[in-house]
Amino acid sequence: MRPRRHLAPSFFATIAGRRLIRQAGVVALAFLAGYLLTVFWLFPAPLFSSDHAVPRVVERDIADARERLERQGFRAKVAGEDADPKAARGVVLWQDPAPGTVLPKGTVIQLTTSTGPAQVAIADVVGMDESLARRVVESSGLTIGGVDSIPASDERGVVIATRPGAGVARDAGTAVVLVVSSGPAEINVPDVIGLTQKAAAERITQAGLRPGSVVSRPVSGKLPGTVIDQRPAPGTLSARDGRVDLILARKPTQ
Numbered sequence: 327m328r329p330r331r332h333l334a335p336s337f338f339a340t341i342a343g344r345r346l347i348r349q350a351g352v353v354a355l356a357f358l359a360g361y362l363l364t365v366f367w368l369f370p371a372p373l374f375s376s377d378h379a380v381p382r383v384v385e386r387d388i389a390d391a392r393e394r395l396e397r398q399g400f401r402a403k404v405a406g407e408d409a410d411p412k413a414a415r416g417v418v419l420w421q422d423p424a425p426g427t428v429l430p431k432g433t434v435i436q437l438t439t440s441t442g443p444a445q446v447a448i449a450d451v452v453g454m455d456e457s458l459a460r461r462v463v464e465s466s467g468l469t470i471g472g473v474d475s476i477p478a479s480d481e482r483g484v485v486i487a488t489r490p491g492a493g494v495a496r497d498a499g500t501a502v503v504l505v506v507s508s509g510p511a512e513i514n515v516p517d518v519i520g521l522t523q524k525a526a527a528e529r530i531t532q533a534g535l536r537p538g539s540v541v542s543r544p545v546s547g548k549l550p551g552t553v554i555d556q557r558p559a560p561g562t563l564s565a566r567d568g569r570v571d572l573i574l575a576r577k578p579t580q
Contacts, residue, residue: 382425384417388439389416397433406438415441428560443498450492451485452578456506463502471501477511477565509565517560519553522576526553530570538569548575 361426373421378398383391392402410419420438423429448465451459478486487505489497516533518526527537537558555573558564 340460348378350526354391354531359391377428380421380423380425380427380429380433383421383435383437384425385413385528386418388418388437391437394433395537398522400429401432401434401437403434404439405436407441407546408438409442409444410440413442415440415442422435445495446498446500448488448490448496448502450496451488451504452492453480454485456483456485456504459504463488463504465568467498467499468496473502473504473506475506475508477508477509477568479510480507482507482509482565483568495503508568510561511567513564513566515556515558515560515562515568515570518556518570518572519560521553522551523553523572526556526572535564535567535568535570540572540574542574544578545575550575550577568570 352574378400380400381394381398381400383394383402386394387405390403395402406423408419410417413419416435417440419440435469439488448468449462449466454462458471463470476486480486481544484507485504486507489503489505513534515535516529518529521529525539530537543554543578545554552575554575557571557573560570564570
């Protein structure tokens with residue numbers, strides 16, 4: 327029978343080893359307690375923060391921006407409005423605090439929204455010739471919607487008014503009508519009633535005016551093709567090259 331072997335006890339099983347373990351545990355606990363005390367004293371924040379980064383809502387519609395902010399626990403407030411040449415009305419132009427800032431839930435995020443493109447004031451082009459007035463109006467972001475000419479004391483082709491008037495604010499692209507002078511009203515419109523269309527046109531031209539539009543109307547007892555009415559009326563003063571419109575008789579239908 328072989329004799330039994332006795333192994334030497336482990337160091338940590340000895341009194342000295344167990345004492346060393348206890349001392350190491352005390353040191354570790356003291357270190358942890360000191361660390362936690364320092365953290366809570368200098369940085370009194372919860373271990374598990376509920377803070378979130380502010381999402382970017384610039385260039386989004388205000389309704390969408392509110393939804394995104396509230397989804398992250400923030401509150402949205404429209405703090406102001408501003409015109410923008412490109413952003414549509416209601417689109418967020420600016421936010422404060424900035425995107426990415428980490429803040430507690432419930433923080434108010436102030437938003438600035440767009441009122442849309444700024445309106446354009448109609449330029450004062452009275453006294454300019456038509457071509458220059460066109461360039462001035464179009465360069466301001468508006469368009470020319472037409473040109474009306476009326477007799478006036480100003481030289482022919484000079485702008486005497488605009489519709490809408492100068493200084494009125496309108497959205498970019500709005501059409502502006504130019505009213506230009508056709509010259510002083512110094513020519514008596516000749517009486518061409520009863521003449522044929524050809525004879526009436528010749529008399530109008532000889533007077534320094536221009537034949538205008540021609541329409542016909544069914545009339546009994548009048549020779550078809552003769553003038554039964556005219557605009558302006560005979561004897562009216564008109565500017566040179568003013569237009570005279572004719573109404574001709576035609577045979578009534580049976």
